[in-house]
Amino acid sequence: MVAAHPCADSYVTAARERVMTGLSASGHDSILIDLYATAYDPHLPLPISDADALQTATSLVLVHPTWWTSQPAILLAWLDQATASGLPGVSVLASVTTLGGSRFANFLGGESGLRVVNRAVRPRCVQRPPHRRLAFYGMDRSTADERAAFLDRVERRIGTLVR
Amino acid sequence: MRVLLVIDPVRDVFVRDVAIAAKNGLETSGHDVDVVDLVAERFPPVMSAADRRAYFTDDPLVCPQAAASAALVRSADGLVFVYPTTLSTVTPGIKGWIERTLVPGVAFTIGDQTGAKRGMSNIRRLVGIATYDDHHWDVLRHGDNGRRLIQRNVRFCGGLRTRSNWIAMYDAERATDDERSAFLERVERGVGKL
Numbered sequence: 425m426v427a428a429h430p431c432a433d434s435y436v437t438a439a440r441e442r443v444m445t446g447l448s449a450s451g452h453d454s455i456l457i458d459l460y461a462t463a464y465d466p467h468l469p470l471p472i473s474d475a476d477a478l479q480t481a482t483s484l485v486l487v488h489p490t491w492w493t494s495q496p497a498i499l500l501a502w503l504d505q506a507t508a509s510g511l512p513g514v515s516v517l518a519s520v521t522t523l524g525g526s527r528f529a530n531f532l533g534g535e536s537g538l539r540v541v542n543r544a545v546r547p548r549c550v551q552r553p554p555h556r557r558l559a560f561y562g563m564d565r566s567t568a569d570e571r572a573a574f575l576d577r578v579e580r581r582i583g584t585l586v587r
Numbered sequence: 588m589r590v591l592l593v594i595d596p597v598r599d600v601f602v603r604d605v606a607i608a609a610k611n612g613l614e615t616s617g618h619d620v621d622v623v624d625l626v627a628e629r630f631p632p633v634m635s636a637a638d639r640r641a642y643f644t645d646d647p648l649v650c651p652q653a654a655a656s657a658a659l660v661r662s663a664d665g666l667v668f669v670y671p672t673t674l675s676t677v678t679p680g681i682k683g684w685i686e687r688t689l690v691p692g693v694a695f696t697i698g699d700q701t702g703a704k705r706g707m708s709n710i711r712r713l714v715g716i717a718t719y720d721d722h723h724w725d726v727l728r729h730g731d732n733g734r735r736l737i738q739r740n741v742r743f744c745g746g747l748r749t750r751s752n753w754i755a756m757y758d759a760e761r762a763t764d765d766e767r768s769a770f771l772e773r774v775e776r777g778v779g780k781l
Contacts, residue, residue, distance in 0.1 A: 429639075430633075430634060430635055430636040430638070430639045431636050431639055431640065434639075460636070466632055466633070466679055466680075467629075491634070491686050492682070492685055492686060492689075492736060492740055493735075493736065493740055494676060494682070494732065494736070496633075496634060496682075496686065497632045497633060497634070497679045497680070497682040497683030497686055498632070498633045498634070498679070498683075500673070500674060500676065500679045500682055501632065501679035503674060504673055504674050504679065507674075533739065533740055534732075534735040534736075534739050534740070536676060536732040536735055536736055536740075539675065539730050539732050540674055540675055540676055540732055543675055543729040543730050544674040544675035544676070544729065544732075545674065547729075
């Protein structure tokens with residue numbers, strides 16, 4: 425599981441915690457790579473610990489906010505480096521993400537984040553894994569209830585998405 | 588016209604040549620050119636916690652490098668991006684520059700109820716110059732997320748009459764020296780006319 429949000433008190437970080445809870449509740453082992461906590465530097469080669477984690481991983485879960493319609497730059501850089509190996513063990517790609525605008529606004533905006541995974545990351549993976557996505561649209565105008573409901577949904581569903 | 592040229596010549600000497608050709612072309616046709624070279628400046632692509640916390644305040648530009656870039660954006664009439672396509676989109680360097688420089692108050696403003704509003708009406712011309720390792724047909728099939736980001740999402744922040752153009756080199760990985768020099772010539776001749 426790869427998380428990319430700079431702030432520890434953010435909603436995305438809360439979602440990350442719920443992903444962890446959901447995965448362990450459904451009997452999966454998970455390794456967390458927090459790109460900010462480990463101070464991932466796009467100018468350096470991929471950290472050896474990340475490469476090791478990818479060797480044993482059967483699913484890759486990305487937890488990130490959506491900025492300018494796609495993944496944050498730090499995650500794009502990491503994905504570019506990490507997928508160079510073809511990720512032979514990975515049989516599922518999953519994304520948990522938040523989007524400020526509505527579903528319609530994101531449709532007009534082009535949904536680059538979804539396309540980057542479907543059409544650039546996925547073809548690089550040896551197994552052509554399916555991409556499963558839990559997305560929270562309309563974050564900017566959401567109510568506290570909606571935000572809580574999405575976190576519950578993430579925890580409940582994530583275990584069924586990965587392999 | 589005052590043009591800001593944002594270049595990210597990562598891992599690729601050729602992209603630097605393309606950027607030089609673009610700069611020469613613009614200067615020959617009488618434009619003033621400012622250059623932000625993300626590699627030479629070691630522009631940090633990563634939005635830090637400090638950047639993020641300041642993002643929705645009145646003073647979102649806490650990083651001096653992003654503030655310097657934002658000042659160039661505000662004084663520019665044209666914006667040109669030069670990059671090699673990475674994971675079907677712009678390089679992480681360009682994406683990071685957009686995230687950290689085109690912040691509220693520079694590229695758009697956020698109202699209480701209205702959502703984002705365009706804020707870069709000074710930019711009258713937007714140009715992307717990109718190289719692709721894939722064949723043109725594959726780029727069409729897989730979708731061009733870099734072009735979409737610049738010609739749709741960044742373009743939205745420009746004025747109603749902002750025009751945008753695209754200069755692309757497909758199949759760049761397999762290009763011969765002749766094809767490369769032909770492309771450099773095309774950039775140098777073409778970009779000034781835009």
